[in-house]
Amino acid sequence: MNRRVLLVSSLALVAAAGIGASYFFNDRKMAETLAVGGPFKLIGTDGQEVTEAALKGKYAVFFFGFTFCPDACPTALNTFSLMMEKLGPTAEQVQPVFVSIDPARDTPEAMKEYLASFDPRIMGLTGTPESVAETARIFRVYYKKSGEGDYYLMDHSTAIIVMSPEYEYAGVMNGAMSVDEMTARLLEIMQKGS
Numbered sequence: 601m602n603r604r605v606l607l608v609s610s611l612a613l614v615a616a617a618g619i620g621a622s623y624f625f626n627d628r629k630m631a632e633t634l635a636v637g638g639p640f641k642l643i644g645t646d647g648q649e650v651t652e653a654a655l656k657g658k659y660a661v662f663f664f665g666f667t668f669c670p671d672a673c674p675t676a677l678n679t680f681s682l683m684m685e686k687l688g689p690t691a692e693q694v695q696p697v698f699v700s701i702d703p704a705r706d707t708p709e710a711m712k713e714y715l716a717s718f719d720p721r722i723m724g725l726t727g728t729p730e731s732v733a734e735t736a737r738i739f740r741v742y743y744k745k746s747g748e749g750d751y752y753l754m755d756h757s758t759a760i761i762v763m764s765p766e767y768e769y770a771g772v773m774n775g776a777m778s779v780d781e782m783t784a785r786l787l788e789i790m791q792k793g794s
Contacts, residue, residue, distance in 0.1 A: 635738075635769070636739060636761060636769040637662075637738060637739055637761065637763050637767070637768070637769050638652075638738040638739075639651065639652050639738075640652055640731070640734070640735040640738065641727070642699065642725040642726060642727040642731055642735060643708055643725065643726050643727050644708065644724065644725060645708050645709075645712035645723075646708065646712070650723070650725055652767050654723075655695055655697070655763065655767060656766065656767050657765050658694060658765055659693055659694045659762055659763070659764060659765060659789070659790055659793075660695045660697055660762070660763040660767070661680070661694060661697065661760060661762050661773075661786065662697045662699060662739060662760065662761040662762075662763065663677070663680070663697070663698055663758075663760050663775060664699045664700075664701050664736060664741045664743065664756060664757070665677075665698065665699075665700070665701065665756060665758075666700055666701055666706055666754045666756070667700065667702070667705065667706050667710055667711065667714040668702065668705060668754075669753075669754070670753070672756075672758050672775060672776075674717075675775075675776075676758065676760065676775045677698060677715075677718045678718065679775075679777065679778070680718065680719060680722055681718045681719035682779040683779055683782050683783045683786065684719045685719070686779060686780075686783045687783060687786075687787075690787070690790075691721070693765070694786070695721070696719070696721060697722070697723045697725060698711075698715065698722055698723070698724050699725045699726075699736075700724070700726040700727075701732060701736060701741070701743040701756055703726050703727055703728060703732050704729070706726045707726065708724075708726060711724035711725075712724065741756070741757050741759070741761075742756060743755065743756035743757070744756075758774070758775030759772050759773070760772065760773040760774070760775050760782075762786065762789050765793075770790075770792075771788075771792075773785050773786065773789075
């Protein structure tokens, strides 16, 4: 029995090593197949339809959240605001985007009112539950309703996704970064793209 356990363990180890080697040697190919971002149709804060075409020509910095969020969302949006200030004239090349994952409560009007507390350059987007779900899917963003009644919350990932001026995936940032860290990371992504 010990021999059998040893044999199975050895085979598992060899298989794991093979998968690891395959990932190491093919990570470029794997990264190319794991597309992030793509076409979307959402609604802006003035009720107008917004697609990815509105973002071409700038570095679009996407954060997915919701207006009832108690901590991560206001923190990330405040960091966006301070980052835009810190970027100075370079901020003209950047379009921060806040996409709601809670379309039931986050109407265009609610988004407009909420975003008034942050940098006016932040674009707010919402939409139907289906269009929001599809947009989150193509950006590989996780979210899920948590709780019942009027005061439910939304569990969600806090990654910030950066798209290039050609609207291609350019990089990712952590939503918990400080202003200095986020600014430096964005500038690094922009430098790589130039």
